Amino acid sequence: MDLVVNGARHRIQSDPDRTLLAVLRDELDLTGTKYGCGEGQCGACTVLLDGAPVRSCLTPAKAAQGKQIATIESLAQNGHLHPVQQAFIEADALQCGYCTSGMIMSSVGLLKKKPNPSDADIKSGLQGNVCRCGTYPRIVQAVRMAAKASNGRVA
Amino acid sequence: MNGFEAERYELHATPTYRFVPDRRDFFKVIGGGLAVLLVLDASADAQESGGAGRRGGGGQAMPQEIGAWLHIAESGAITVYTGKVEMGQNIRTSLAQAVAEELHVSPSKITMVMGDTMLTPFDIGTVGSMTTPVMAPQLHKVAAAAREMLLDLAAQEWKADRASLSIEDGLVRNKASNKTLSFGELTKGQKLAKTITPDARVTPASEWKVAGHDMRKVNARSIVTGEEKYTSDMKLPGMMFGRVVRPSAFKSSLISADTKGAEQMPGVVPVHDGDFLGVACDDSAKLDAAAAAVKADWKTVPQTNSRELYGHLKSTAANAPAWQPIEGDTHAEATYNVAYIAHTPLEPRAAVAQWENGKLTVWTGTQRPFGVRTELAQAFGISEDKVRVLVPATGSGYGGKHTGECAVEAARLAKAAGRPVKLQWTREEEMTWAYFRPAGVIEVRSGARRDGTITNWQFHNYNSGGAALRSPYNIPNQIAEFHGSDSPLRQGSYRGLAASANHFARESHMDELARAAGVEPAAFRFKNASDPRLRAVIEAATERFRWGRAEDRAGQGFGMMAGFDKGGYVSACVELTVTNGAVRIDRIVQSFECGAIVNPDELRNQIAGGTMMGIGGALFEAVDFENGRILNPRLSKYRVPRFSDMPEIDVVLVDRKDLPSAGAGETPIVAVAPAVANAIFDATGQRLRSMPLKLS
Structure with missing residues (x-):
């Protein structure tokens, strides 16, 4: 089985039924994507499949075949942070940081679909992501800032 | 400095043996240069460990205790060693700010080595909101001593008058000759170790330029790029x-x-x-x-179930409370319950x-x-x-x-x-095989005069802990006791554990007594609060909230609370709406005072975060168990706060630069449940006395 992760094609040794999360973390060493619950409830494992956020802990690797898989490691380009990453720093939208990768990937997915989201759009778009440190107000602010900075064009 | 009781469940047994690296080997381990070691005196150690540091020590000779150390290498690298750990409470940054303040360098030039038992000094643990009141001042002292040593070295090097030297931006400057020397140049070839005691002089908070100001997390970039290694x-x-x-x-x-x-x-x-x-x-x-x-x-073996929990805690209490007769025109009496909850850290x-x-x-x-x-x-x-x-x-x-x-x-x-x-560990293991915030039962009996003066206050806590047990109001006739019980589940520390339970009971009961006496709740608290710091936070919260305005829609309710724990004063006002038995928190105004503020924006982040987390314990979270099994050890069965639960959170900081800084990771969480319970009563007339608060 081949998977295209962050623009590069990888030959995968794992069983195609393994979760995409396990393949990313344990086989490809892409550990920015986190395990939090294993049942799609916390969003820490969020990656983009063809631009749409999915829970990699519930997604069998084979379901990602032939699709573009994007993880948190792909966002910064040539040392330049993605506008959502930059906004998370500026709004200080993190404490322990364990949910941050998933939050950022869900936010990027949201902004691709809705480049100028309302606060209600942001809250419902990120409803499946848990921040146990409770930085939700800062995250909403960060997504708002990122939308403004990207001016309707989120890559 | 801190006259409060440490959280009971944080008092673990002291290690039987403490390994402190031999100072003769010190430079072998860390290389040459300049080192400053802070030696704690016995009282500082007792404070740090919540009074339990010597337990089991039995008077035997202990090695000299080192609180923290700082090293400036010949390369100029500045490294600080502390046994504290970063868990998201931002001390990696705030402690670097403390050092930067005294050394006059950018915080980004400082490497913090934290929580490594081989390299860092012994530390009892990152617990009880003690890093800011204890470790930060220690690092101020260590860094101030290093600064003075660098000035001494430069004065020798240039044979210059020390008064003509200053440190800016990591360089020692001779104002007379306008020459500069870097820290690395000054420490080259040196093996200078200095030991200081906790009474060393530091920059007063009113003159801080780096500490006391906003600063983004030093490791933020590595977190947002996914590079940070957990x-x-x-x-x-x-x-x-x-x-x-x-x-x-x-x-x-x-x-x-x-x-x-x-x-x-x-x-x-x-x-x-x-x-x-x-x-x-x-x-x-x-x-x-x-x-x-x-x-x-x-x-x-057969084990107690959650539905029998509160009866079990009362019936197994080590001793029964001795109730005294209640005086006063109005009496109130009530029992409050607090469920076990799980920490549910996102990383199991x-x-x-x-x-x-x-x-x-x-x-x-x-x-x-x-x-x-x-x-x-x-x-x-x-x-x-x-x-x-x-x-x-x-x-x-x-x-x-x-x-x-x-x-x-x-x-x-x-x-x-x-x-x-x-x-x-899997999520299920984390929510089963770790430990829980203690459950508790709290019984309160009280009396007040017609004018709202509290005459009598009796408060008995079963199992949920002794922190913030005593009322901060001016009640001379007060009994407040903790009674240990048999806990059916393994229990331990939690963010503001006992203080949350005790504030929930106390501030709910304050509302009940106020209403029984026919006095408006905020006025009732003012009437009985003589501590100016307590009054100041109540004033700050009620003013920002515009407390006292009329309700303007169906199901709306207002509630408030005030309190004190771990060096922090807190007051909160809540606005919520009850629709068909569902509670929606619309707005929380929280005022907080913890002495001199170290990093205002991060403090706001901690307060808002604690408030968000507190909503879980107030409204949804409870561990359900039966016969030794946890029935809801998964996020699909155990509801934690999400974006949809987010109220408007308005934080009002009261900065007291004249007072020592206290921690803020815990106390803000205690505000939520009582203010929400009081607002639910205001909206519905139903008094909920069990956390999580569920309308029937």
Whole structure:
């Protein structure tokens, strides 16, 4: 089985039924994507499949075949942070940081679909992501800032 | 400085042996240059450890205690060593700010080595909101001493008058000659160690330029790019993956085990040692099958269920309260309950263990690396100098990662496998086999005069702890006691654990007594608050909230609270709406005063975060259990606060530059439940006395 992760094609040794999360973390060493619950409830494992956020802990690797898989490691380009990453720093939208990768990937997915989201759009778009440190107000602010900075064009 | 009681459940046994690196070997370990070591006196140590530091010490001679140290290498690199750990409470940044303030360098030039039992001084644990009141001032002193040493060195070098020298931007400057020297140049060829005591002079908070100001997290970039390595992200050469095979109920003992099936699986090492059963696998994909191949018979015993919990806590109390007659025109009497809740850190416990030549190294996210070192040494019968515990980035703890069971399990598996092993607990294990915030029952009887003066206050807490037990209001006739009980579940520390329970009961009861006396709740609190700091936070919150305005829609309710714990004063006002029995918190105004503010924006972040987390304990969270089994150990069954629960949170900071800084990681959380309960009563007329608050 081949998977295209962050623009590069990888030959995968794992069983195609393994979760995409396990393949990313344990086989490809892409550990920015986190395990939090294993049942799609916390969003820490969020990656983009063809631009749409999915829970990699519930997604069998084979379901990602032939699709573009994007993880948190792909966002910064040539040392330049993605506008959502930059906004998370500026709004200080993190404490322990364990949910941050998933939050950022869900936010990027949201902004691709809705480049100028309302606060209600942001809250419902990120409803499946848990921040146990409770930085939700800062995250909403960060997504708002990122939308403004990207001016309707989120890559 | 801090006259408050430490959280009862944080008082763990003191390590039997403390390994402090020999100072003669000091420069061998860290290289030449300049070092400043802060030696604690006995009173500082007692303060740091919540009074329990010497327990078990039995008066035997203890080594001199070092609180922190700072090293400036010949390369100019500045490294600070502290046993505290970063869990998301932002001390990696705020402690660097403290050092930067005194050394006159950018915080980005400072490397913080934290929670490494080989390199950092002993520390009782990152607990009880003690880092800011204790560790930050210590680092101010250490860095101030280093600054003075650098000035001395430069004065010698230039044979200059010390008064003409200054430090700016990491350079010592001679104002007369306009020459500069870097820290590295000054420390070249030196092996200078200076020991200072906690009375060293530091820059007063009113003159701070770096500390006391906003600063983004020093490791923010590595977090947002996914590069930050948490324990669960680690990979060592030859590392295997572990899984513990557990019984289905607590208090189980192993009757028999058969590991033959697992033994036959290639790349799998089963372990059976006493009651411990587990597997190590060369590939994480094999974990499920390998664990399932271990067959075990367990014997368990009948255990208390959650529906019998509060009766059980009362009936097993060590002693019964001695109630006194109540005086006053109005009497009130009520019982409040608090459920067990789970910390639910987003990163379940994880550990990576490695044995080399009889020495054990464990990386694990814990709030007590030195405590975990002791647990490991005891578990394997080796001395503590053979054990090193390091704390990588940690997906938070909230008081839930004090103990080292995951570290011990990983080390046991690694010992059998002869290779490093990573053990990451599943979410279900995290919510079953760790420990919980204590449940509790609190009984209150009170009396007040017609004018609203409280005449009598009797407060008995069963099991949920003694912090913030006494009322901060001016009540001379006050009895407040804690009674230990038998806890059906394993319990331990939690963010503001006892203070949350005690504030919920006290501030709910304040509302009940105020209404019984016919006095408006805020006026009732003012009437009985004589502490000016308490009055100041109540004023700040009620003013911002515009307390006293009329309700303007159906189902709306307003509620408030005030309180004090761990050096922080808090008051909160809540606006909520009840629709068909569902509570929606619309707005929370929280005022907070913790002395001189260290980093205002991060303080707001901590307060808002604590408030968000407090909504869970106030409205949804409760551990459901039956006969030794947790019935809701998963996020699909255990509801935590989400974006949809987010109210408008308005934080009002009261900055007291004239007072020592206190911590803020815990106390803000205590505000939510009582203010919400009072607002629910205001909206519905129903008095809810059990956390989580559920309308019938």
